[in-house]
Each structure stands twice: as C-alpha cells, then as structure tokens.
Amino acid sequence: MSTLWLVALLIGAIIIISLGYYATKLLIQLKKQTLAQQQAQEKQRQALSLHDKKILDSVVIIARAMNEEQCDIAEGCWRLSVLLDSLKLSAELDQQFPAIFELYGKIKHMPILDDRKKLDKKQRMALDFERMKVEAELNDPVKENIKLLLQYTQERLSVLSQ
Numbered sequence: 662m663s664t665l666w667l668v669a670l671l672i673g674a675i676i677i678i679s680l681g682y683y684a685t686k687l688l689i690q691l692k693k694q695t696l697a698q699q700q701a702q703e704k705q706r707q708a709l710s711l712h713d714k715k716i717l718d719s720v721v722i723i724a725r726a727m728n729e730e731q732c733d734i735a736e737g738c739w740r741l742s743v744l745l746d747s748l749k750l751s752a753e754l755d756q757q758f759p760a761i762f763e764l765y766g767k768i769k770h771m772p773i774l775d776d777r778k779k780l781d782k783k784q785r786m787a788l789d790f791e792r793m794k795v796e797a798e799l800n801d802p803v804k805e806n807i808k809l810l811l812q813y814t815q816e817r818l819s820v821l822s823q
Contacts, residue, residue: 709749714821717814720744724811727803734796734803738764741810751817758810760802767795 723740726732742765745754755762771788772780780788 710821713748713750714818716744716748717818717821721811721814721818724807724814727807728811734800735764735768735792737807738762738803739768741765742769750821757813758806760799760806761810764795764799764803767799768792 720741723732723737723744727734727737727741738761741758741761745751745758745761748754768791771777771792777785777788
C-alpha cells in the first residue's frame with residue numbers, strides 16, 4: 662500500500678508542478694500582452710495628442726485673426742467648427758462654444774469657391790445678405806466664444822505639451 666501511495670503522491674506532485682508551470686507561463690504571457698497593450702495605447706494617445714496639438718495651433722491662429730478682425734466672422738466660424746470637430750481628445754465643444762457652431766450651422770449650406778462662382782449675381786447677393794444678417798445677429802456671442810476659445814486652446818496646448 663505504501664508504494665501505491667508513493668506513486669499517487671508522485672503523480673499528484675507532477676500534476677501540481679505541471680499546473681504551476683503552466684499557470685506561471687500564462688501569467689508571464691498575460692503580463693507581456695498587458696505591457697504591449699499599454700504601449701500601444703500610449704503610442705495611440707501620443708499620436709492623438711500630436712494631431713490635436715496641430716489642430717489647436719491652427720485654431721489659435723484663426724481665433725486670433727478673428728479677434729483682431731483680420732478674418733471674416735463667418736469664414737472663421739466655418740473653419741473653427743470644422744477644426745474643432747476634428748479634435749480627437751476633446752468632446753462637446755459645440756456646447757462650450759455654441760455661437761461659433763450656431764453661426765456655422767446657419768451658413769454651412771452656402772456654396773463656396775467654384776460652386777459660388779457658378780451662381781448668378783442675384784443669388785450671390787441674396788446669400789451674402791443672409792450671411793451678413795447672421796453675422797450681425799451672432800457677432801457679440803461669437804466674439805465672447807472666441808475669447809473663451811483662446812483660453813481653452815492655451816490650456817489644452819499646455820496639457821498636451823506635458
């Protein structure tokens with residue numbers, strides 16, 4: 662009976678050691694996978710940060726030009742809306758800067774460049790009148806949004822630079 666117990670204990674020990682080895686191997690593999698995922702996430706975050714930094718640099722240029730009245734309000738809102746929508750690490754900017762997005766929403770249907778040139782003079786004048794009316798209506802709120810946007814972009818750029 663003692664030989665049978667010895668064989669059973671030996672087989673049990675072999676099974677336990679084998680399972681321990683297998684568990685250790687799986688834990689090492691899991692640790693490597695977790696590290697690889699963390700590195701991939703960090704690389705992705707850095708890429709998104711770089712993308713957003715470039716976008717925010719453009720936003721600052723346009724916002725400053727609008728603030729100094731070197732850029733038409735409608736054109737600036739159009740450009741800013743498109744840029745702000747393309748940010749990857751920021752959300753709900755349309756809620757933070759509603760006047761900019763509202764003005765864009767009211768003029769985005771208007772043709773530009775070659776499509777505008779194809780319109781007859783009367784149509785262009787009607788669209789210009791519509792645009793100027795919207796600009797006049799939203800001028801003050803847009804200017805306030807521009808000031809807030811400049812503060813926001815400076816804060817975001819300092820965060821992204823770290």
